[in-house]
Amino acid sequence: MVALVDCNSFFCSVEKVFHPGLDGKPVCVLSCNDGCIVALTPEAKALGLRRGDPIFKMRDIVERNGVTVFSTNMYLYAAMSRRVTNILRSCVQRVENYSIDESFCYLDGYESRFDLADYMRSVVEKVRLCTDIPVSVGIAPSKTLAKMGSKFAKNYRGYRSVCVIDSDEKRRKALGLFDLADVWGVGRQTLAKLRYFGVTTPLQFADKKESWVRSRFPLPTVQTWRELNGIPCIDTSERAQKQTICTSRSFGAMVGDFTALRAAVADFAASCANKLRGQHSVATAVTVFVASNRFREDLPQYANGATVRLETPTSDSIEITAAATRALGAIFLPGIHYKRAGVVVSDITDDGSVQQNLFDHVRNRPARRQLMERIDELNHRFGLKTVRLVAEGEQDQAWHPKSEHRSGNYLSDINEILTIRI
DNA sequence: TCTGGGGTCCTAGGACCC
DNA sequence: TCTGGGGTCCTAGGACCC
Numbered sequence: 001m002v003a004l005v006d007c008n009s010f011f012c013s014v015e016k017v018f019h020p021g022l023d024g025k026p027v028c029v030l031s032c033n034d035g036c037i038v039a040l041t042p043e044a045k046a047l048g049l050r051r052g053d054p055i056f057k058m059r060d061i062v063e064r065n066g067v068t069v070f071s072t073n074m075y076l077y078a079a080m081s082r083r084v085t086n087i088l089r090s091c092v093q094r095v096e097n098y099s100i101d102e103s104f105c106y107l108d109g110y111e112s113r114f115d116l117a118d119y120m121r122s123v124v125e126k127v128r129l130c131t132d133i134p135v136s137v138g139i140a141p142s143k144t145l146a147k148m149g150s151k152f153a154k155n156y157r158g159y160r161s162v163c164v165i166d167s168d169e170k171r172r173k174a175l176g177l178f179d180l181a182d183v184w185g186v187g188r189q190t191l192a193k194l195r196y197f198g199v200t201t202p203l204q205f206a207d208k209k210e211s212w213v214r215s216r217f218p219l220p221t222v223q224t225w226r227e228l229n230g231i232p233c234i235d236t237s238e239r240a241q242k243q244t245i246c247t248s249r250s251f252g253a254m255v256g257d258f259t260a261l262r263a264a265v266a267d268f269a270a271s272c273a274n275k276l277r278g279q280h281s282v283a284t285a286v287t288v289f290v291a292s293n294r295f296r297e298d299l300p301q302y303a304n305g306a307t308v309r310l311e312t313p314t315s316d317s318i319e320i321t322a323a324a325t326r327a328l329g330a331i332f333l334p335g336i337h338y339k340r341a342g343v344v345v346s347d348i349t350d351d352g353s354v355q356q357n358l359f360d361h362v363r364n365r366p367a368r369r370q371l372m373e374r375i376d377e378l379n380h381r382f383g384l385k386t387v388r389l390v391a392e393g394e395q396d397q398a399w400h401p402k403s404e405h406r407s408g409n410y411l412s413d414i415n416e417i418l419t420i421r422i
Numbered sequence: 423t424c425t426g427g428g429g430t431c432c433t434a435g436g437a438c439c440c
Numbered sequence: 441t442c443t444g445g446g447g448t449c450c451t452a453g454g455a456c457c458c
Contacts, residue, residue, distance in 0.1 A: 030426090031425085031426035031427075032426050032427065033424095033425090033426070034424085035424075035425050035426055036425060036426060038426070038427095052425090052426095053425090054424070054425040055424080055425085056423080056424040056425075057424085057425080059424095072426085072427095074427095098457095098458085099457080099458045100458070101458080102458080184456095184457085185456070185457085186456090187455055187456050187457085188455085188456090189454080189455060189456090190455080190456085218432065218433070218455085219431090219432065219433090220431075220432070220455080220456075239430085242428095242429075242430095243429090243430080244428090244429075244430090245428090245429090246427080246428055246429075247427090247428090248426095248427065248428080249426090249427080250425085250426065250427090293425090294425090295424085295425060340426095342427090401426090402424090
């Protein structure tokens with residue numbers, strides 16, 4: 001049996017930990033650039049707000065009902081996520097952190113010693129006690145069923161935060177009640193195709209013959225079918241290294257000037273290089289993409305991308321930024337109001353197995369590597385971008401995303417630690 | 423005025439090999 | 441009359457996830 005532990009309205013729950021008094025109140029967390037709603041409490045949902053709504057269109061509802069709005073603060077959420085995962089690891093031998101707010105706990109061997117529901121309820125209690133984050137748990141023979149269980153646990157108080165699907169009867173009952181669109185692995189396209197074939201509930205889908213599914217759907221959908229029938233077959237183990245790394249942003253204000261756009265791209269490129277070093281990788285391809293504001297029909301539209309290949313795989317900020325700047329030069333058009341840009345590094349390999357290049361234009365790689373290490377150390381100690389390339393420009397630029405309601409980095413920055421007045 | 427960011431995996435089709 | 445069979449690798453795009 002496997003348990004899926006899911007944090008309820010995670011980003012909002014984190015904000016509520018540090019803003020007591022918001023319990024039972026409508027709270028929203030926004031996307032980068034204060035654009036859309038990405039997380040909201042049930043109270044906010046009840047007002048008609050939805051995940052994905054642009055916040056400027058919802059100003060009326062927000063102001064009339066006193067909805068508390070936060071800018072996204074990923075450092076804070078990531079720090080809290082690590083705390084939750086650590087507690088799970090202290091309770092269950094094998095824990096796989098699946099996303100920032102979800103972990104799978106493998107319960108093999110636990111059923112002989114514990115009642116699984118009781119045991120996981122004690123884990124929920126421990127998480128609550130140590131972090132004040134509410135979580136919901138689904139326990140089932142497969143991950144897809146466990147995820148389904150966690151949704152039942154979240155939506156019905158009777159389960160007391162833990163829903164177990166451990167018999168065929170419970171499985172069929174759950175499949176009959178659950179919304180097909182909410183099944184893990186069923187997206188918009190698959191949903192439409194299933195409906196076309198007359199399948200409207202997870203139960204109808206699970207009751208099809210495997211051969212019927214195989215002949216009409218791609219492999220991932222077949223796996224979902226197996227999982228719904230209680231046969232575990234989805235592997236969620238994390239890769240040691242990411243295969244592509246991307247840094248992209250929408251701009252706080254539109255950018256028309258090449259120098260300003262170049263500064264943004266340099267900033268993203270340096271960030272990609274930093275992420276590469278963080279996982280001890282090097283990349284061979286650097287892609288830059290830019291786009292105008294697709295919502296402004298009154299302005300000329302433009303979107304393009306270009307890839308530069310490097311002769312020697314690298315994680316050096318200077319090289320990657322230079323490559324990104326070249327790629328940008330190839331696609332930059334004057335007269336466009338750019339709203340978004342990004343850098344992707346790909347063709348990633350381990351930094352311990354780099355093929356040397358006889359004609360390498362970088363004369364002293366070991367020294368450059370040390371330079372990057374020193375920069376990373378300084379930035380870790382004194383804050384991100386304390387030491388940066390001149391190409392990245394000043395730290396206060398028009399393109400920087402808006403973040404007008406950000407709470408402090410209470411868990412990671414001594415200067416932003418919570419102040420309590422007694 | 424204002425609309426997110428970062429990933430993985432699968433598949434079909436083309437290029438190429440003998 | 442009649443025009444093969446079997447494979448690999450790469451890439452772009454689609455679908456899905458959080």
